[in-house]
Amino acid sequence: MAKDGTRNRPLSPHLEIWRWGPHMFVSILHRVTGDGMAFAGLGLLLWWLGALASGPAAYAQFAKCMTSIPGYVVLIGVSWAFFTHMMSGLRHFVLDIGAGFELKANRTFSILAPVMGVLVTVAFWALLLLR
Amino acid sequence: MGNGTSIGRVRGLGAAKTGVHHWLLQRFTAIGNLLTGIFLAVSLVLLPDLSYASVAEWLARPVPAVAMILLVVTTFWHARLGLQVLVEDYVHEHANKFACIVALNLAACGGIAFGVFCVIRLALGAHA
Numbered sequence: 001m002a003k004d005g006t007r008n009r010p011l012s013p014h015l016e017i018w019r020w021g022p023h024m025f026v027s028i029l030h031r032v033t034g035d036g037m038a039f040a041g042l043g044l045l046l047w048w049l050g051a052l053a054s055g056p057a058a059y060a061q062f063a064k065c066m067t068s069i070p071g072y073v074v075l076i077g078v079s080w081a082f083f084t085h086m087m088s089g090l091r092h093f094v095l096d097i098g099a100g101f102e103l104k105a106n107r108t109f110s111i112l113a114p115v116m117g118v119l120v121t122v123a124f125w126a127l128l129l130l131r
Numbered sequence: 132m133g134n135g136t137s138i139g140r141v142r143g144l145g146a147a148k149t150g151v152h153h154w155l156l157q158r159f160t161a162i163g164n165l166l167t168g169i170f171l172a173v174s175l176v177l178l179p180d181l182s183y184a185s186v187a188e189w190l191a192r193p194v195p196a197v198a199m200i201l202l203v204v205t206t207f208w209h210a211r212l213g214l215q216v217l218v219e220d221y222v223h224e225h226a227n228k229f230a231c232i233v234a235l236n237l238a239a240c241g242g243i244a245f246g247v248f249c250v251i252r253l254a255l256g257a258h259a
Contacts, residue, residue, distance in 0.1 A: 035217055038210035045203070046246055052187055053249035059183040082168065089161055096158065127176045 022110035029114055030088040033081035041078045079124060084117030157212045163205030170198045187253060196254035203246030211239035 018024065051062035065071050091113045094100045100109050174195060178185050189195050218231040 031213075031217070034210075034213050038214050042206060042210055042242060045206070046242060046249075049199070049203070049246050049249040049253075052183075052190055053252045056183045059186075063181070063183075082172075086165065086168065089165070093158075093161075124172060124176070131176070131179075 021107065023106055026088050026091065026110045026113050030085060030092070033085040033088075037078060037081045037085060040074065041081065044074065044078055076121070076125065080117065080121045083120040083124065084114055087113040087117045087120070153212060153215075157209065160205045160209035160212065163201065164209055167198055167202035167205060170195075171202060190250065191254045191256070193254070196250050199250050200247050203250070204243055207239045207243045207246070211235055 015024070047062060051058040066075055091100070091109050094109065100106055174189065175181070178189055190199060214235050215232060218228060218235065222228045222231050
């Protein structure tokens with residue numbers, strides 16, 4: 001009886017129905033970077049803190065792994081995910097207060113967020129490597 | 132919540148009944164992530180180098196130690212909320228969904244405990 005109402009209900013239109021726009025891209029990117037960081041980023045954070053608490057030998061091993069080519073790919077990937085998620089997260093704060101839903105403003109913020117994410121990542125690494 | 136008609140089963144679950152708590156916590160922890168994340172990024176840039184001596188000396192100081200403890204708590208909490216939404220969106224079978232949420236809660240608590248313990252151990256002079 002209770003389940004009768006849930007059968008054969010119309011499904012909401014999904015990705016293949018809508019015309020693609022930057023707002024869809026930034027939304028998917030927000031989830032991908034967030035869930036990616038939940039596994040790779042937090043794992044890395046715990047490894048870093050664990051190595052520091054364990055002593056110089058463990059930290060040297062961590063540093064050796066992270067300064068290899070795959071290590072740099074992971075570090076740059078996580079930092080890119082961090083700053084991109086931060087920028088699209090700031091976009092969410094704007095949407096949360098009810099602003100930025102006009103077509104033009106929404107499009108501008110949706111393009112700006114991932115671009116800013118890349119720019120801040122580049123700036124972060126430039127500051128790290130050039131000091 | 133009734134179990135009769137469709138409207139009866141959802142009536143009362145709208146705005147401000149349930150769901151808002153999760154949404155608000157995601158925002159509160161997002162602000163925590165923003166503040167502590169920026170603190171970490173700026174600190175990494177300002178450190179003279181990333182050798183063990185420099186980083187350990189920095190992390191053992193009171194303000195960075197507390198900031199990193201807060202970072203661990205707020206990021207794991209935020210990740211736990213975000214992954215819960217991912218599970219609810221893509222794991223439809225009830226038993227599997229329950230198992231995923233159980234694993235998620237255990238992993239989040241374990242991650243917080245390990246991260247906080249590591250910072251405290253270092254800050255209280257394990258290698259000083």
